[in-house]
Amino acid sequence: MQTHVLFEHPLNEKMRTWLRIEFLLQQLTARLPLADHADALHFFRNAGELLDIFERGDTRTELLKELERQQRKLKAWAEVPGVDQGRIDAIRQQLKETSTMLMAAPRIGQLLREARLIGLVRQRLSIPGGCCSFDLPTLHVWLHLPQVQRDEQVNIWLSSLTPLNHTLSLILDLIRNSAPFRKQTSLNGFYQDNGEDADLLRLHLDLDSQLFPQISGHKSRFAIRFLPLDSENGIIPERLDFELACC
Numbered sequence: 001m002q003t004h005v006l007f008e009h010p011l012n013e014k015m016r017t018w019l020r021i022e023f024l025l026q027q028l029t030a031r032l033p034l035a036d037h038a039d040a041l042h043f044f045r046n047a048g049e050l051l052d053i054f055e056r057g058d059t060r061t062e063l064l065k066e067l068e069r070q071q072r073k074l075k076a077w078a079e080v081p082g083v084d085q086g087r088i089d090a091i092r093q094q095l096k097e098t099s100t101m102l103m104a105a106p107r108i109g110q111l112l113r114e115a116r117l118i119g120l121v122r123q124r125l126s127i128p129g130g131c132c133s134f135d136l137p138t139l140h141v142w143l144h145l146p147q148v149q150r151d152e153q154v155n156i157w158l159s160s161l162t163p164l165n166h167t168l169s170l171i172l173d174l175i176r177n178s179a180p181f182r183k184q185t186s187l188n189g190f191y192q193d194n195g196e197d198a199d200l201l202r203l204h205l206d207l208d209s210q211l212f213p214q215i216s217g218h219k220s221r222f223a224i225r226f227l228p229l230d231s232e233n234g235i236i237p238e239r240l241d242f243e244l245a246c247c
Contacts, residue, residue, distance in 0.1 A: 003207040004243075008200060009215040011222065014062055015175075015199045017053060018168060024050045025165055028158065033151050040143060041121070041131055043154070047112055048122035054109040060102060063167050067099045070174055094170065102167050111160035117142060118157075175199055181243040189236040192223040196246060204243035210234060 010016040027046040031039040053059070071092060078088050112118055120138055124130035133140040142150065181204060184191060189211075195201075197219050205211065211226045211234070228234020 004204045005207050007203040007205065007213055007215075009203070009213075009222075010200055011195055011198055011217065011219045014066070017057065017059070017062075018172060021050065021053060021059070021164070022168055022172060024053070025161065025168070028161075032154065033147060034143075034154060035147065037131075037139075037143060040139065041125075044118060044121040044139075045125055047118050047157070048125055051109055051112055051118075051122070054113075059108050059164070060105075063102060063164075063171065064099060066171050067095050067102075067167070070171065071095050091174070098167050098170055102163050105163035106160070108164050109161070112157055115157065175247050176202065176245075177247075179245045179247045181245045184242055184244045186224065186226055186240045186242065188238055189226040189240065190223070191226075192217075192221070193246075195219045195222050198246040200247040202245040202247060206242070209237070209240065211236065211240070 008019065010019055024046045028043060028050075031042045034040045034043055074088050074092050074095070077083055078085060117138060120136060121131060124135055127135075130136075131139065179198070181202070184193075195217065199219065201215060201222060201224075203213055203215075203224070205213065205226075209226075210229045212229060214225045214227055216223050216225075226236060226240055228236060
């Protein structure tokens, strides 16, 4: 049985930012409960990186714009003969409710930004070994509190990100499912095509090939070069079949 690896590549800056936020949100919950120093540093490092992204742009405004864009797309699809009208109406209602929820929510990341412990750890993360107990006695004490107490605090922080998490999941799900996978073939490890205003490339590649894609381009045009995992002895086949979705 063949094992396929899924690669995703953003074709614009907003999608690049959203995929990074999605990754960091997943990482925040990857090592719960925070039972020791390693778990805690994993959590605080990802929380700090999330705040870095939030501080570089207005995440909420971009998400609200995308919810509206998806509404317009669904409105156009509703006029196509034979379409599942009930399904479209349900998604449009979901988009409307999500938009209302996001607009009513506090500033994204505000609770994390105001958390003293997250701020203290964030300041020390850029220093090699800077989170030792003598550097961060606050964290050292926090890790000796009862597990239940730490869990309650972490859950409060994570709950503050629920509007963001819900909105982003809905948007990315709609984008990822907007186009089917189609079989394509590269020649001598190279493939290029028009992006047709796509936001995201999704690529299925057979693990046995021991290759990975190096993707460049934007929404109008993109190119994929397949490179061997073993740069010295790896082989690039003359023809390589893979599956591609331009979403």
